[in-house]
Amino acid sequence: MPEPLVLIIDDEESMRDACAQILLKNKYRIEAAGDGASGLQKIRDLRPDAVIVDLKMPGTSGFEVLENLRLFDPQIAAIVITGYATVDSAVEAMKKGAYDFLPKPFTPEELRLILARALERRRLALEADALRREKKLLEENIITMVSHQLRSPLVAIQQYFEVILAGIAGDTAEKPKEMIRRARERLDALLNLINDWLDLARIDKGKLVGKLEPLNLRSLLEKLIEFMNPLAKEFGVSLEWAGAPGPTAEAFGDKETLEQVFSNLISNAIKYNKPQGRVGISLREDPDCLVVEIQDTGIGISQEHLPLIFDQFFQISRGESKKMKGSGLGLAIAKKIVEAHNGQIEVSSTPGTGSTFTVRLPKAPPAGATD
Amino acid sequence: MTKKPSKILVIDDDQDFVEAVTVILVSGSHEVTTASDPAEGKKKILSEKPDLVLLDIMMDSLFDGYSFCHAVKTSKEFESVRNTPIIFVSAVKEIAGSRFGFKGDEQGMAGPDDYIDKPVKPAELLARIDKLLRT
Structure with a gap:
């Protein structure tokens, strides 16, 4: 770590030199400014660790410097010196964030002591900041x-x-x-x-909302269907896309997670189908939303199981092989994602005939309507 | 068919993964050198001048691999080995980028030449390496 940089702001040259003389003996790096405005300029450009500022200066006063320096560095160590020490001005300076107050005349020892204490407080504050940042990164x-x-x-x-x-x-x-x-x-x-x-x-609604953007649902589904074709062939099921030419309105969604939703629904529809079965995928536009339907010709879901299928770890035991068994979380994830979009997911089913999953997603706001 | 033996530097803190992947690379007639952390990796890339680097993204800290890759591809210290192809490997898909795309470039980080998920399929790994070595 380099030696701490101390900026002295005082309109009296003799005072600047005196402070510099005192502090140079303690291995500080010193910068000086003759008025408040150029002092603030130097705070911005040089980022000093500490500022020693005279309260009473022509032009930009010491108070104004104090008011502004925290914009550049909230933990900067600020010490006020003045020849017009009154209780009121001291209180005012402390309120504006000064660490301490040194009335003129002061001894070299007083200046060194106060500056050393102010810098120690700054060091501890910066350490605490770093720990907070690290903790936040870890949490995220x-x-x-x-x-x-x-x-x-x-x-x-x-x-x-x-x-x-x-x-x-x-x-x-x-x-x-x-x-x-x-x-x-x-x-x-x-x-x-x-x-x-x-x-x-x-999947966290707060985080997802920030990622929502206008999304062409049709091309997303068409790509996904192409991607799922090999799986459909493996299971001897045909995929039928009934979304073209389809609606032109865009959904307001997050591509990554919506791909996850629809690939889960389509792969379920393929896997839990009959041999030579059919999966129909459609897209239509309702007044206030876009509607995707995924319809299979599988064995269906009985009425008592329907309300449970979006629950975590709920699986209908059908004696299928271990290999086909998923984690039991796919539909729970899909529901969580859709709801984080302010959408809805529903299922209807007729045992022996098949099931239909319906996903409703909000439309993108018209261009210019968002901030 | 005779293949010119290439030298591959494997940087990974998981000794078991290193051992398994070494068998794969040797089966593809590659020469293997290893490093178990980024600091050792930086020394070895300069001293061994490998033809390709297989880099675990997440070692001690979350983004060890990213910073290693960025340093090799941009810093002056590594100018002599800057063009060495780097393949990211990771057990966490969203980190490797194969699922969500490389995100490091959003923070101005130089990206790798390819990514592969752990566990790697032997044939696939060798094919990806050959592809990068040919170019």
Whole structure:
């Protein structure tokens, strides 16, 4: 750390020199200004640690300097000197943020002592500020940190499995290889669960609202459908897009999270469908919102289960394979995201025929209507 | 087919990941040198002059990898190795950028040449490395 920089603002040259003489012996760096205006200029340009300011100067007074210096550095150490020391002016200076008040004449020892104390207070205040900032950064990134801590060991295990299964670490017999494959699948599921759970914790309405922007829902859905086609083929299900040419109005949304919502809904519609089933995706414009419907021809959801399917960890047991089983958080995440958009998500279903998920999202405000 | 052996510098604080990924790189006929933190990485990139760097983004602190990458690509100290391709690897997708895009450039940080998520698929990692080494 360089020596503290002290700025002396006084219209009397003899006073500036005297202060400088006193302080140079204590390894301070000294700057001086002959009036309030150029003093403020130097505070802005040089960012001193401490300011010694005369209250009574022609032009910009010491009080005005005090009023303004905190704009540049809230923790600056300010000491006031004056030949017209009155209780009133002292109180006034302290109110405006001076650390201490030194009536002329003063001894060199008094000046050194007061300056040393003021700088010590500044050091502690800056340290406290730094700790607060660090704590805030940690709080903001806590989910990422936790995510990293939870995932890293699992990922290291996965990495060994990948190497063993690729056969590049030496030969492995078929039976242990098969066991490692299963272990890898279970780890995959665990990693997905951790991701989903952290997503759920991460989605915060306050933060999302700041990211909302006019969004072309149609092109988002069309890209997603293209992306989901391989999965649909794998399950022998056809994806049918009924949104073109469709509405031109834009939604007011966050692309990242809405992609997550619709990819979850479409992949569910594919996975929980019948063989040779169909998934219909449509987009229409209502007076006050945009409506996306995702309709499947699956086995449907019974009336008693319908109110529960957006709950965390609710899964309908259908005896499907472990591989198809998700974390049970997908729809809870979707609901949280849609509601953070001030939208709604609903489901209707006829057992044996299929289910329809309806997402309503607000339209983008007309251009120029936002601040 | 004979491949010219290239030297890869792996910078990662997870010793198990380093061991596994070394096996992959050796299987692709690469030579491997490793560093377990950014400070060691900075020394090794200058002394070993690798053909490519595999860099874990999140080591001790959240953005260790970002600052390493930024330093190599912009600071004078690393002028001699500035053009070394860097691949980010991370166990946290949104950090690696594969899911949400590189965000460091919003803060004026120089970005990597590629990203890959942990765990890496051996064939995919080798293909990405070859692609960068060819250019």
